[in-house]
Amino acid sequence: MNLATARSANRAKEVGIRKTIGAMRGRLIAQFFSESILYAALSLLIALFTVWAMLPTFNQLAGKAITLSELLSTQFVLGMLGLVIIVGLGAGIYPAIYLTSFQPVEVLKGKVRAGFKSSGIRSFLVTLQFTISIVLIISTLIVFEQVDYLQNKNLGFSKENVLIIDNVNKLGVNKNAFKDILQRQEGINMVSYSQYVQPNIGNSSVFRPSGENAEDILLFIIQ
Numbered sequence: 001m002n003l004a005t006a007r008s009a010n011r012a013k014e015v016g017i018r019k020t021i022g023a024m025r026g027r028l029i030a031q032f033f034s035e036s037i038l039y040a041a042l043s044l045l046i047a048l049f050t051v052w053a054m055l056p057t058f059n060q061l062a063g064k065a066i067t068l069s070e071l072l073s074t075q076f077v078l079g080m081l082g083l084v085i086i087v088g089l090g091a092g093i094y095p096a097i098y099l100t101s102f103q104p105v106e107v108l109k110g111k112v113r114a115g116f117k118s119s120g121i122r123s124f125l126v127t128l129q130f131t132i133s134i135v136l137i138i139s140t141l142i143v144f145e146q147v148d149y150l151q152n153k154n155l156g157f158s159k160e161n162v163l164i165i166d167n168v169n170k171l172g173v174n175k176n177a178f179k180d181i182l183q184r185q186e187g188i189n190m191v192s193y194s195q196y197v198q199p200n201i202g203n204s205s206v207f208r209p210s211g212e213n214a215e216d217i218l219l220f221i222i223q
Helices: 003-008 008-020 024-063 076-099 104-108 111-117 121-152 166-185
Strands: 201-207 218-221
Touching: 003 121, 008 024, 024 076
Parallel strands: none
Antiparallel strands: 201 218
């Protein structure tokens, strides 16, 4: 819509000439909407190409293994087509309705061009566009900081080269013997039992040690 507004004066002249030679308003409205939907479709193709190009970097950053084929599901494709139509109609509603409402005589005399110079619609759209851009940039920086925190935060224990064996409690009285056998194996530094698997937090509580100046301590139960 912002681009259409920037070119509105020239497009209004085009509309005036086409109306003069007999073009119907309905056909002009259909043309403007078709152009906007086409622009939205081209934008979608560029966005999909960008996603395809950046997907390996994103997977490496987020620790995922997402493929483009997984994204291009039937539901996703239908949603994107619907989004293209909605965005195209929204972006084309201004030139389609507003520009085609002028009389050819007013357009050809330059009255419409003079009116565009004093219109505040362009200023509003530019301000809105910059506001959205700033919000997106700030959101991107926040997400980047969160991902960096998740990847580099010290968890307080080493999560590398750790083997977890579930349901050891089913060994019953033999679990201590099983632990002793594991400890005698080369390459195993330490063996321990745990009721829960780290680092998930299942519950938390607050307790206060004894003493006059004792403060509340938040205790997390790992599960």
